[in-house]
Amino acid sequence: MQEDFRLIVDLVTVLAAASFGGLLAAALRLPVLLGYIFGGIIVGPTGLGLIKELIQVETLAQFGVAFLLFALGVEFSLKQLNKVRAIALGGGTLQILLTIALTTVLSVFVGWVDTPVQGVFLGGILSLSSTAVVLRSLMETNETESAQGQVTLGMLIIQDLALGLMLAVLPALDHPETVGVEVVKALSVTALFAGGAIAAGIWLIPPFLRWVASTESRELFLLSVIVLCLGIALLTEHLGLSIEMGAFVAGLMISEVEYADQALTYVEPLRDVFATLFFAAIGMLIDPLFLIQNWELILSLVAIVMIGKFLIVVPLVSFFRYPLRVAIFAGLGLAQIGEFSFVLASEGQKLGLVSRRVYLLILGTTAVTLMVTPFLLKATPQILLLLEKVPLLKTWMNKLDMPQEISVNAVLKDHVVVCGYGRIGQGIVTLLQSKGYSVLVIEEAESKVQILRAQNIPYLYGNCASPLVLEKAEIDHARSMLIAISDPIATRLAVQRAVGMSPAIDIVARADKDADIDTLYQLGAKEVVHPTFEASLELSTHLLICLGEKSQDIQAEINAVRRSRYANFRPEIACVLPVIAPLLPPSSDLVEIDGKA
Structure with a gap:
């Protein structure tokens, strides 16, 4: 087969496998994204090995994340983000720092890592949760605009913003004396980008979209929105931040324009297709044989990660005066390792911060937590109803729900x-x-x-x-x-x-x-x-x-x-x-x- 057609064949194969997996999951009344992941496992290198251009497929799959976060930015809007700014900025930052600190202490004490620097790196990986999986689950249950959905998404956004900072600081972990300089540099770049984005969102983007809309050409409007989304995403990548951060900021810049709904309507089909490709790409990274051979250890790590993050998030959200039911929902929603941890883990392996075995364990644990999360979020209403029946918890569940x-x-x-x-x-x-x-x-x-x-x-x-x-x-x-x-x-x-x-x-x-x-x-x-x-x-x-x-x-x-x-x-x-x-x-x-x- 000609190499020119290989990528096309691979894309068709992945999408066909994801469609089959999604249909199977729907027939079994399971979240469809689990079917997409299953489809990726089947055709991936550890399955039937049908995919030859894995790197190219993964690269295209990044479009799915970019469009997901772009759409989230359009729907979330600056006004909604402002409503949860305290829990997003304060709670999200504290969750990351606490996860890194506790992971460092625990991993050094147990002997999972050789140095505290490796513990910090492992904590950074565990601190991230999956915006893509949680967002898709919230969309399926129509809870993106609920109080618990807004709090969860607000904290996830801060995690996505922190990814760029982590990637910028990562090479300096072997040289502790330069970590402070790298952090200041990354924060400065982020601040400059945020200032530029605010200015563009006020003076450049609205007149540009009005001009494009005046052409009354749907194709031109769609192309302009896509270029805007991916262009800003690539700019943040070039600045050493993350593509996800750029896509989300691009969505926020459009959210206040009168054409926001129209932009979202046009982008949604692309978002759904590329998001499907992204979830299938996650499946292609999973090695079922390694999971089976190390199932006891991986299940133990999954339990530690999910329970640990849950116990960190619930008190934090409650501290910010949210009802316990919202805190529990956020705790369950964030109790997994995010797909972007794959990126950090891969970079850490190249820098020698983790061994090959630890890297595979991270991938396996991440994969299992990602597959468990949709079930947890779907079962959350039943979990809350059960907790309501516990006398002591019933009091706490509603303690902060005072009429204001x-x-x-x-x-x-x-x-x-x-x-x-x-x-x-x-x-x-x-x-x-x-x-x-x-x-x-x-x-x-x-x-x-x-x-x-x-x-x-x-x-x-x-x-x-x-x-x-x-x-x-x-x-x-x-x-x-x-x-x-x-x-x-x-x-x-x-x-x-x-x-x-x-x-x-x-x-x-x-x-x-x-x-x-x-x-x-x-x-x-x-x-x-x-x-x-x-x-x-x-x-x-x-x-x-x-x-x-x-x-x-x-x-x-x-x-x-x-x-x-x-x-x-x-x-x-x-x-x-x-x-x-x-x-x-x-x-x-x-x-x-x-x-x-």
Whole structure:
């Protein structure tokens, strides 16, 4: 085969293997990224050996990380980053330093390394977590904008920024007298780059994107965004920092421009393809035979790493006044070794800081923690519910969830409690107030609370999943409760705790995932609304009316779909609907406003 086509063949092979692995994982109800990693193992050098141009594939896979972090920067925005700046900067930095210090002491004491310098290097490797894996898991569970998701991502971003500093300092570890100079140099370069990025984000990027958008050419806009993302990423690499840092900063620079959503829409398909390639490339680095031969040692190291990082992160997040449930989520989310540790470990092996065996152990331990993390994050809601049942932990779980402020005009009797003041919550509050109902909005975002203050809408500043906040809202005296937040964990807890305080309360909850529909009903919600399915119903209604169907017949069918909990729209239960339909409890009657359900 001609060498010109080898890379193309390898790329097709990797993507085909990743697709097969992803389909297999989806069929087994496992996180699909595990399937991508499995596909990489199969076609990699330690599997069937089908990939010949491994270095080129790994290089292209870096695009996946760059696009992932670019999209994260666009979605995160400077305003959101500012909300978690304390835990991100303070907690993230302390987590790295504590991990390095404890690893150094432990590794020297146990004899894993010969010198403290090697211990510092090993600590640097263990301090990094996987932004790519955690971000993908949060996206699959729709938790990137939740409190725990924001805290976890904020700390991960600091780790990614620290990678550039670690790479810059790495060659100086053999010469301790020059470490200080290298650190100052790296920090100076980072500060200069940050200043330049802020200036460009204010004066250069917005007019440039407006000019490109004025051409009304989708191709030009997409090319410009890609060049901007990868160009800044390559600039940071040239400055001795990391590609990941540059891609994230590029996203932040675009996030405040009016074309941010458009840029994200165009880049997302590329992000998904190259991210798949990246996860498959991780799989190609894994040696299953080495894992099998050293499984006892690797499992021991995995346990030490995951438990150790969990015990470091949880107190740190709690110290910054976040609820214990957020701290536990962040601890589980960061309790792995990141994929960029491969880069550090590889450089350390070249410099003689680790032996070949230690390098392979690091790779094996990293691989196992990366594969375990999606399961941990998926099981986090169940873990939190179990911890809630422990009396001592139950107190601590909600100790910091105190109500922070309640407006003076709040009416706490025969009122409707609305949790969340996003787009959905705002529309519902406007409608309820126009009908003369007393409303109390529970919101934990300061920016939304400021809007509520300005509009003189009664509010309670706090977390709607907190028992203390629900007590303050006089939930036992409320007529109804509506939960319109995007955090599935908080939604479940809010339903469960509100029903515990007021068993007869009428709760309407929003479900973003199919699996949450039945769960929320079981927890006590009287009505569960799925926005996507509701959009389908409304579109179908208008279409059928246009086709000449009777509106009464259509409404009867729509109500039947709602009573069946959208069973016809859910493939996993539609095939057994005739069997389970008699077993489904009837949904509560729909509240009608102006004759419309």
